[in-house]
Amino acid sequence: MDWTSQHMQTIPESGTLRMFEIANRLEAEGHKVYHFEVGQPDFPTPSNIVDAAVDALKRDFTKYVSARGIPLLLDAIANMFAARGITISGNKNVVVTTGAKMALFMGVLATIDVGDDVLVLSPDWPTYRVMIRAAGGNPVPVPTGPDYALDEEVLKSRITDRCTCLIVNSPNNPTGGVLRRDDLKAIFDLASDHDFVVFSDEIYESFVYDGLSQTSMLQIDPAMERTLVINGFSKAYSMTGWRLGYAIGNAETINNMVRIQQNTTSCATSFVQSAGVEALRGDQSSVHKMRSMYEKRRNRIVELLSHVDGVKCTKPQGAFYVFPDVSAYGITSERLAEIILRDTGVVCTPGHEFGEQCDYRLRLSYATSMEVIEEGMTVLKKYLESLEQAVRPTGTKRTR
Ligand SMILES: Cc1ncc(COP(=O)(O)O)c(C=O)c1O
Structure with a gap:
């Protein structure tokens, strides 16, 4: 067989x-x-983060925890956004996952149906296409100009009747390009006009150069009407092997993702989440x-x-x-x-x-x-x- x-x-x-x-x-x-x-x-990985994980292990913080994430980490994520003027509820709008990859995959599973088209601003990280296909969707590449420059007309031309979602990734892997606030606004307006959701993978947000500041899609859509932000600790805190990420979105999408997590990985590793709290609250130098x-x-x-x-x-x-x-x-x-x-x-x-x-x-x-x-x-x-x-x-x- x-x-x-x-x-x-x-x-x-x-x-x-x-x-x-x-x-x-x-x-x-x-x-x-x-x-x-x-x-x-x-x-x-910075030593204060390693120490926090070791402390948690010594306290035997080693059991299953809430599928949504531990309250301290949910709060730390909400506070980090509050410091940027973005109000989110740790209890309602956040799910902590085993890496940004899992946040993305759960987001895809929670959002698309078999046969749906998913736009992907391209060049793109190949994992997006694999996840979309695994969920039964069709990845639709949307080519950009040099350094990931958005071409609104090209984006418009790729929108179909079965388009449920668009994935953007700024700063971008592989080009290193960064979308500007105006680009994100244009994307949000198109998403509103054509009724699709935007997944904004912001995993590289800590690494922008030349004095540039990174705009989060949440600054464009603070009500999270049609935005799911994906982020994680792998790149910013050099924690690739720890497998810690999160998603931020409206309560309904996040609840659906929590249900998927309950039935798959159960939760992100307990003591790794304690390390995540230290990463966000501790010294950022x-x-x-x-x-x-x-x-x-x-x-x-x-x-x-x-x-x-x-x-x-x-x-x-x-x-x-x-x-x-x-x-x-x-x-x-x-x-x-x-x-x-x-x-x-x-x-x-x-x-x-x-x-x-x-x-x-x-x-x-x-x-x-x-x-x-x-x-x-x-x-x-x-x-x-x-x-x-x-x-x-x-x-x-x-x-x-
Ligand atoms: C664009 C992008 N998103 C997400 C990830 C995955 O991050 P994590 O290690 O948190 O799963 C990567 C890793 O290379 C990436 O390049």
């Missing part, structure tokens, strides 16, 4: 993980590998330090890439990714990422993973040390320029 669900057959293999596996094999064989593929902060380090790394990686012939790299204003255009080489991103890894040990994620218009882009995460950035980009420059010699006869005009 074939045990494989036909439905799950529609879910593709993760190209990022494929690159990761090749990289691991090369590393195990003793090759030098430069990791730029993982969207994972390289900093340790480690977050500021990480932001300033990322900004320096961004400046450096963009500078180094801009000196590589045939690579066009803008300076994105958020998250910790760059998404250079490498179309000058005329090699699709999957193949290019593969030969770069094989020949240099530099691991990038093929742009192809992030949407249909990204076939000639590579995603590089600069959540890695300055030394790795310096060395990796030096190796990459040498390699790509030797490739460019091969694909572009000398004397022809370069695109920069």
Whole structure:
């Protein structure tokens, strides 16, 4: 008997993980590998947060807790928004989850029906499409301009009668682009006119640069009429392995998500939630330090890439990714990422993973040390320029 669900057959293999596996094999064989593929902060979790988890464990805070989240954390989340002038009720508008990923998946399950269209502002994190498909929906990509710039006309043109939801992610993975307040307002107005919900994945909100301030979708829709905000602790507090996230929305949506959580994961891990309380209420200087380090790394990686012939790299204003255009080489991103890894040990994620218009882009995460950035980009420059010699006869005009 074939045990494989036909439905799950529609879910593709993760190209990022494929690159990761090749990289691991090369590393195990003793090759030098430069990791730029993982969207994972390289900093340790701040010690005050670790201490709070250890204290909770010592107090035996290790049992099931409310599926909605522990009251202290629900309050801490509500207070954090209150400090930004946004009023939410911890008891009604918040659900704490095992990572932002689970918040998103529960949000999708709570919102869409089989056959619904779900718009996704693209380039996009591939997990959105997988979750939508797993729930029986159809992902509909909405292409954006450079650095995730919203094109309202394109968005309008993709809206269908079966459209229940739009997913936006600012600061964006993979482009690093940040949507402005006017863009979010335009999105909200369209959602109101066409009666769909907006999922706003704000997981990278702590990492915006150049003095820019991040606007939350909740500032545009404070009544949470048609907004579900997704966020978590993985990126801001370097807590990827702890699995802690949350969603904020209207009471009805959140109640539906709580019911899903009751019947799946039960609750987010109790002592991890205690650590989350400390993360939000404690000293924020480690977050500021990480932001300033990322900004320096961004400046450096963009500078180094801009000196590589045939690579066009803008300076994105958020998250910790760059998404250079490498179309000058005329090699699709999957193949290019593969030969770069094989020949240099530099691991990038093929742009192809992030949407249909990204076939000639590579995603590089600069959540890695300055030394790795310096060395990796030096190796990459040498390699790509030797490739460019091969694909572009000398004397022809370069695109920069
Ligand atoms: C855009 C985006 N949203 C959500 C997540 C997942 O976050 P978490 O670790 O909280 O599940 C990621 C992780 O890479 C991400 O890039």
